[in-house]
Amino acid sequence: MILRLACLVARRAGWLSRRLGRGGGTTVPGVVLLRLRPNAVAELGAQLKHGAILVSATNGKTTTTRLIVAAAEALGLRVVTNAEGSNLERGVATALLLGTGDGPADLAVLEVDEAALPAVTRALQPRALVLMNLFRDQLDRYGELDTLVDLWRDLLDDPTAVTESCTLVLNADDPNLADLGRSRSNVVWFGIDDASHALTERAHAADATRCRQCGHAISHDVVLLGHLGHWHCTNGDAQRPAPTVRATAIALAADGQAITVAIDDSPLTMRSGLAGLHNSYNLTSAVAATYALPGIHGHRAEAARAIAATPPAFGRGETVVVNGRTLNLLLAKNPTGVNQNIRTVLSGAEPVHVLALLNDRTADGKDVSWIWDVDWEPLNDRLASLTLSGERAWDLALRFRYGGFDMDKLAVEPEVPAALDRAIAATPAGETLHALPTYTAMLDLRAELTRRGLVDEYWSEP
Amino acid sequence: MTTPTVRLCHLYPDLMNIYADRGNIAVFQHRLAWRGVRLEVTEVSLGDALTGEHDLYYLGGGQDRDQDLVADDLQTKAAHLRSAADDGAAQLYVCGGIQLAGHSYVAANGDRLPGTGVLDLETTAGTSRLIGDLVIDAELEGESHRVVGYENHVGRTALGTGCRPLGTVVHGYGNDGASGAEGACRDRVIGTYLHGPLLPKNPWLADIVLRWALDHRYGDEAPALEPLDDHYESAARTVAEKRATLNR
Numbered sequence A: 001m002i003l004r005l006a007c008l009v010a011r012r013a014g015w016l017s018r019r020l021g022r023g024g025g026t027t028v029p030g031v032v033l034l035r036l037r038p039n040a041v042a043e044l045g046a047q048l049k050h051g052a053i054l055v056s057a058t059n060g061k062t063t064t065t066r067l068i069v070a071a072a073e074a075l076g077l078r079v080v081t082n083a084e085g086s087n088l089e090r091g092v093a094t095a096l097l098l099g100t101g102d103g104p105a106d107l108a109v110l111e112v113d114e115a116a117l118p119a120v121t122r123a124l125q126p127r128a129l130v131l132m133n134l135f136r137d138q139l140d141r142y143g144e145l146d147t148l149v150d151l152w153r154d155l156l157d158d159p160t161a162v163t164e165s166c167t168l169v170l171n172a173d174d175p176n177l178a179d180l181g182r183s184r185s186n187v188v189w190f191g192i193d194d195a196s197h198a199l200t201e202r203a204h205a206a207d208a209t210r211c212r213q214c215g216h217a218i219s220h221d222v223v224l225l226g227h228l229g230h231w232h233c234t235n236g237d238a239q240r241p242a243p244t245v246r247a248t249a250i251a252l253a254a255d256g257q258a259i260t261v262a263i264d265d266s267p268l269t270m271r272s273g274l275a276g277l278h279n280s281y282n283l284t285s286a287v288a289a290t291y292a293l294p295g296i297h298g299h300r301a302e303a304a305r306a307i308a309a310t311p312p313a314f315g316r317g318e319t320v321v322v323n324g325r326t327l328n329l330l331l332a333k334n335p336t337g338v339n340q341n342i343r344t345v346l347s348g349a350e351p352v353h354v355l356a357l358l359n360d361r362t363a364d365g366k367d368v369s370w371i372w373d374v375d376w377e378p379l380n381d382r383l384a385s386l387t388l389s390g391e392r393a394w395d396l397a398l399r400f401r402y403g404g405f406d407m408d409k410l411a412v413e414p415e416v417p418a419a420l421d422r423a424i425a426a427t428p429a430g431e432t433l434h435a436l437p438t439y440t441a442m443l444d445l446r447a448e449l450t451r452r453g454l455v456d457e458y459w460s461e462p
Numbered sequence B: 001m002t003t004p005t006v007r008l009c010h011l012y013p014d015l016m017n018i019y020a021d022r023g024n025i026a027v028f029q030h031r032l033a034w035r036g037v038r039l040e041v042t043e044v045s046l047g048d049a050l051t052g053e054h055d056l057y058y059l060g061g062g063q064d065r066d067q068d069l070v071a072d073d074l075q076t077k078a079a080h081l082r083s084a085a086d087d088g089a090a091q092l093y094v095c096g097g098i099q100l101a102g103h104s105y106v107a108a109n110g111d112r113l114p115g116t117g118v119l120d121l122e123t124t125a126g127t128s129r130l131i132g133d134l135v136i137d138a139e140l141e142g143e144s145h146r147v148v149g150y151e152n153h154v155g156r157t158a159l160g161t162g163c164r165p166l167g168t169v170v171h172g173y174g175n176d177g178a179s180g181a182e183g184a185c186r187d188r189v190i191g192t193y194l195h196g197p198l199l200p201k202n203p204w205l206a207d208i209v210l211r212w213a214l215d216h217r218y219g220d221e222a223p224a225l226e227p228l229d230d231h232y233e234s235a236a237r238t239v240a241e242k243r244a245t246l247n248r
């Protein structure tokens, strides 16, 4: 079937699926399109005036993609992007299909699932790849972290996928990514130089502990987040590359941050509503990615202003007022992400109220053992109430029981409505309740908030 | 009288820890502490000499690359581990641990990783990963109990005559996805693919291992392990079993 007709059929299928109330607006058109036209991603991508920028990472790809889109739009570019949660090839196909509906766009900025990155990169031959971090994630999906690093290495070594003109925007602070960029010339390194946010030790879930060149231990002078930081191989054959784009000063607050990013030593200070050091990485990587934007020359300040003005993405630091309490939604996907959420929760002064929700559906990861790798223990001193919910709420209860927590502060309510009621009741009016849900639990919680008329229905359309 | 103490040797905690092995150690520590027993942990990793007497040994699972490093290094510790097992020390091997406790592991490319030979078993890489909830009926000390967890392994493990399965598979794959056998045991040594981690949801099994360790140290003088209120554990086990039986 010719491309135009295939696009027409695929759009119609998406429309029908929505009309029938089956959802799937972000995947159905892509699935249909790829069935009719297996090469559609490459074909639609070829119509983009300036090509594509692909963003991949374990953590932060959704937020960083939004930031880069904002920067590109500030330069007057017409941008195609994909909705959160649809970052496999079919989601990319949907985004390109719907985004190029009214004629070709200038640029696609797409978040891509770590394992789907090779296929999407080969199809699109992007102008830039933004690779931010690799942490331990859903082990049942990917096998192991090393497998993923090897997959990405093969991809970067493939000149038909990653062409000479492709800019690699890489995190110097992640030893695995630094190794991927080793002895390549087209790299823009970014990193955080401000060592005042250093942790005293690597988190339990730290992953990149061995040098990929020689197998000796990786040592950190500064640990910033998980295994990200200022590192070197104890055998002396590898070290953190000096970043071109560096966050030199970061002041974190509960509701955002002030961050100074230096590019080739010219500093630029931004005030962002994104809280937490993980967002410092997202902001810095987005600034680094502007290197690859067409027409950036002379417009760096506008791009940075647009990045700074971008609000949090769905469930990533969004707040909702519930019965006079502020509900702070912090998506909990993997150990490093949750450790970072806990750091953000503890950055406030008050006693802490937490609602943690754990599901084990496919999108959450069916293996819930990752909750044991989270360092929950720092919450213990400040914890005033803890409510546990979701299908695997009792597994969470065991994590806290064997973490030495006071079980009298804890209640288990597997059903979301009851859990929300209990958590709200346990939080004094005027204070903040921090919700830490896994992905599908976030959707469940969101549905309950919608039912109570507190938020609009979440409509995951591009 | 001094506080009774169990001496735990945690093997390669820096490398073999990807399936929440820390949870198993926390269970040892707390279930002993609640009964007035102290857990003394010695961490032993690459290049460290394995010396002294321990009542309990633990080895978890790691990534392939780390497992290669560990397999080489384990050769320097294999004789100690075999004689400790013969001497009645408790040993628990989980995920990658069970493979390294056998005679060898044959990778997909034919490479042969040597094991310690503590358990009479052989593991060969299969062509697919065996992943999912795993429920077994485990038999230890003349009792049979339902034990739940999660498995994720590419290795297929075949037992020799020197050990028997830990239990039979109710849901999931187990040692090889075909025989219905899961895990391996001999004397006071247990190997299993169950993680999740293994022990928090299965306190019966945890207490058996701890009783073995106490018996190794104190013999007839070993303090008794009084029953605990395990209603959180029971609830979590019930949910895990239900999730495993759902056709998802």
Ligand SMILES: [Zn+2]
Pocket: A211, A212, A213, A214, A215, A216, A233, A234, A235, A236, A237, A238
């Ligand atoms: Zn090295």
